[in-house]
Amino acid sequence: MQPLAERMRPKSLDDFKGQTALVGDEGSLRLSILSGRTPSMILWGPPGVGKTTLAQIIAEHAKSPFYKLSAINSGVKDVREAIKKAEGQKFFDAQSPILFIDEIHRFSKSQQDALLGAVEKGTITLIGATTENPSFEVNSALLSRCQVYTLEHLTKEELISMVDDALATDSYLKEKKIVINEYEALLKYSSGDGRKLYNTLELVINSIEEDGEIIITNAIVEQRIQHNIALYDKTGELHYDIISAFIKSIRGSDPNAAVYYLARMIEGGEDPKFVCRRMIILAAEDIGLANPNALLIANACFQSVHTIGMPEGRIVMSQCAIYLAQSPKSNSAYMAIKSAQSIVKETGNLSVPLSLRNAPTKLMKSMDYGKNYQYAHDYSDNFSAMEFLPTEISNTSFYIPSDNPSENKTKAHLRNLWNGKYGY
Numbered sequence: 001m002q003p004l005a006e007r008m009r010p011k012s013l014d015d016f017k018g019q020t021a022l023v024g025d026e027g028s029l030r031l032s033i034l035s036g037r038t039p040s041m042i043l044w045g046p047p048g049v050g051k052t053t054l055a056q057i058i059a060e061h062a063k064s065p066f067y068k069l070s071a072i073n074s075g076v077k078d079v080r081e082a083i084k085k086a087e088g089q090k091f092f093d094a095q096s097p098i099l100f101i102d103e104i105h106r107f108s109k110s111q112q113d114a115l116l117g118a119v120e121k122g123t124i125t126l127i128g129a130t131t132e133n134p135s136f137e138v139n140s141a142l143l144s145r146c147q148v149y150t151l152e153h154l155t156k157e158e159l160i161s162m163v164d165d166a167l168a169t170d171s172y173l174k175e176k177k178i179v180i181n182e183y184e185a186l187l188k189y190s191s192g193d194g195r196k197l198y199n200t201l202e203l204v205i206n207s208i209e210e211d212g213e214i215i216i217t218n219a220i221v222e223q224r225i226q227h228n229i230a231l232y233d234k235t236g237e238l239h240y241d242i243i244s245a246f247i248k249s250i251r252g253s254d255p256n257a258a259v260y261y262l263a264r265m266i267e268g269g270e271d272p273k274f275v276c277r278r279m280i281i282l283a284a285e286d287i288g289l290a291n292p293n294a295l296l297i298a299n300a301c302f303q304s305v306h307t308i309g310m311p312e313g314r315i316v317m318s319q320c321a322i323y324l325a326q327s328p329k330s331n332s333a334y335m336a337i338k339s340a341q342s343i344v345k346e347t348g349n350l351s352v353p354l355s356l357r358n359a360p361t362k363l364m365k366s367m368d369y370g371k372n373y374q375y376a377h378d379y380s381d382n383f384s385a386m387e388f389l390p391t392e393i394s395n396t397s398f399y400i401p402s403d404n405p406s407e408n409k410t411k412a413h414l415r416n417l418w419n420g421k422y423g424y
Contacts, residue, residue, distance in 0.1 A: 001172065005198035008166050009053055016057065017162055017194065018154045019050060029149055033058055036095065040119050040126040042104065042134045042143070045151025046240060048193030051129035055100040058127065065089045065097040067124075071106035076114045083118045096125045104128030105137035106271070112139045119145050132274065153192025160187075162194055163201060177213040178205065185221035191240060200225060242268075243278060246321075250279075251286045255325035262321050266314050276302035279320055290330035290404040297323050330402035340398045350390035383417050397422040 001007075010016045013023050013030055022029040032038055038058055043051040059066035067082045086097035099115075101107065118124045119142065126146065130137060134148055154162075160183055167173050167180070180186075186204075190197035200221070207224045208214050242264050249257035265275055276298070283298035301320035305313035359369035374384035387394055400423070401407035401414075415424040 003199065004166060004170065004173075004202040005195045007170055007172075008162070008198060010050075010057065011060070013057060013061075016050060016053065018158045019054075019151050022149055022151070023054070029054070032147075033061055036062065038062060038095070038125055039147045040124075040145055041147045041149055042128045042130060042138060043149050043151060044130050044132075044134055046131055046153055046192065048190075048195035048197070049151045049154060050194065051151060052100070052102060055098065055127045055129065059098045059100075062095040062098070064095045064125070066100065067097065068100045068102070071101055071103040071111070074101075074111075076111050079111060079114045083115075083124060086118070086124045096122050098127055099124045100127045100129070102129050103131070105130040105132040105134070109139060112142050116141055116145070132271075136277065154190075154194055154197075155192075156187055159183075159190055159192070159194070159197055162197060166198065166201065173205070176205070178216065179213060180216045182216070182218040182221075185218040185225075186216075189221070189225055242270075243275070246275070247278060247282055250282055250321060250325045251329065253325055253327075253329065255322045258321045258325045259318055262314075262317060266310075266317075272305050272310055272313055272317060273302065275317060276305050276320075279317075279324060283324060285334045286329055286331055287324060287327045288330045288333040288402075289410065290328040290402060290406050292406070294324055294327050328404045328406070330404055330407060332400055332402045332407065336399040343393060343396065343398075347392060350392050353387065353390065355386070356388060381417070385418060385421070395421065 013033065016023055019027070019029075021027055023033075024030065029041075043054060045051060055068075056066065065086065067086065069078055069082060082099050086099060089097050099118075101115075104112075115124075115126060119126050128134075128138070128146070134143055138146075163180065163183065163186065167178050186197060186200055189200045204216060204221050204224045205214060208216075208220070242261055246258060246261035246265065249261060262275065266272070280295070280298040280302060283294040287294040297320055301316050304316045308316070354368045355371060355373045357364070357369040359365045364370075374386045376382050376384055378384075389396060401411040411424055414422070418424055
C-alpha cells in the first residue's frame with residue numbers, strides 16, 4: 001500500500017491545501033495555470049509544502065507530457081535525454097512538455113546550462129523545486145528565464161484540516177475508529193511540513209494495535225515518535241530543526257553544542273555551503289559590531305570550503321563555528337536596519353536635504369542642490385555636526401550600540417563627536 005502522504009496527494013487546485021496567496025481564487029500562480037500558458041518557474045519553499053504536487057497539477061491541467069528528474073541522481077545526459085523526448089512531443093501551439101526537476105539547487109552549473117536553450121526556445125516548460133534561495137543556487141541566466149514563486153510553511157489550521165480530511169476520506173483510515181483528542185504533538189513534529197505530518201500520523205496509527213476505538217493524544221504521539229524519529233534526514237525531515245539548533249547554540253555562546261549539531265549535519269550529508277551561508281548570516285546578525293572580524297572569518301570559511309571541498313572542509317567549518325560561538329554578541333546592526341526599514345515604510349520617500357544632493361549641472365546648483373554641504377575633511381577631527389537625515393525624522397536614532405567592549409568604544413567615540421545627539 002502507498003504511504004498516506006501519497007494517497008492524500010491533491011489532484012487539483014481546489015483540493016490543494018495552503019499557499020493561498022499563490023493558488024487561492026485570486027492567486028497569481030492559479031491565474032497563470034488557468035490561463036493555459038504557464039511559464040517556466042522555480043518553486044522555492046521548505047519541504048512538504050506542495051512543490052511536487054503543484055508541478056503535477058500544472059501538468060495535468062495543461063494536459064502536457066510530464067517528465068521528472070531528481071538533481072540528486074541525474075546528470076547532464078539525463079537532462080538532454082528528457083529534452084530530446086520533449087522535442088518529439090511538442091506540437092504547434094500546445095503547451096510545452098513539462099520537465100520537473102526536484103532539488104534543482106543541487107544541479108551543477110553545467111547541468112543548469114544544459115537547460116538554457118530548451119527553456120529559451122520553449123521546447124520545455126521547466127519547473128524547478130528548491131528548498132534553497134534560488135538567488136544563490138540557480139544560475140542567473142536560467143533564473144532570468146523563470147518566474148520564482150515562494151511557498152510558505154503550512155499553518156496550524158491547514159495542517160489540522162489535512163489530518164481531518166485524511167481520517168474522513170482515506171479508504172484505509174476511514175475504516176478505523178480514530179479519534180484525535182489533541183493535535184499539538186502532531187503539529188510539533190510536522191513543523192509545517194505536510195508530508196511529515198502524514199508520515200507521523202500514519203506511524204502513530206500503525207503502532208497502535210487495537211480493534212476498537214483508537215484515541216490519539218499528545219502523550220501517545222510523543223511516546224511513539226521518540227522511538228522512531230530519524231537522527232537526520234538530508235532530504236528535509238529534520239533539516240530545519242538541526243540548523244535551527246546549530247544557529248541557536250552559536251547565538252547562545254555554546255561551542256560544544258555548535259560542534260555537535262555541525263557534526264549531525266555533516267554526517268547526515270547536508271550541503272556544507274548551506275551551513276556556511278547560515279554562519280555568514282549569523283556573523284552579521286548576532287555578532288555584528290561586537291566583533292566585526294566574525295563576518296570576515298565566516299566568509300573566509302565559505303570560500304575555503306568551496307575551494308577545498310569535503311571532508312577537509314569540515315575542519316574549517318568547525319573552526320568557524322567555535323570562533324563564532326565564543327565571540328561576544330550584538331544584534332545592533334540587525335536592529336538598526338530593521339528600525340530604519342520600519343520608518344521608511346511608515347514615512348515613505350522623504351525628500352533628501354538639499355545640502356546632500358548631487359549637483360552636476362548649473363540648473364541644479366541654481367536650485368541650491370549641494371548648498372551648505374560641509375565636507376567633513378575640511379573640519380577638525382574630520383567631522384562636522386550637520387544634519388543628514390530628512391527634516392521629518394531629524395535626530396532619529398536607528399543604531400543603538402550594544403553593551404560590549406567593541407561597541408562601548410564606538411559609543412564613546414560617537415558621544416564625543418555628536419555631544420549627546422542620538423542618545424550617545
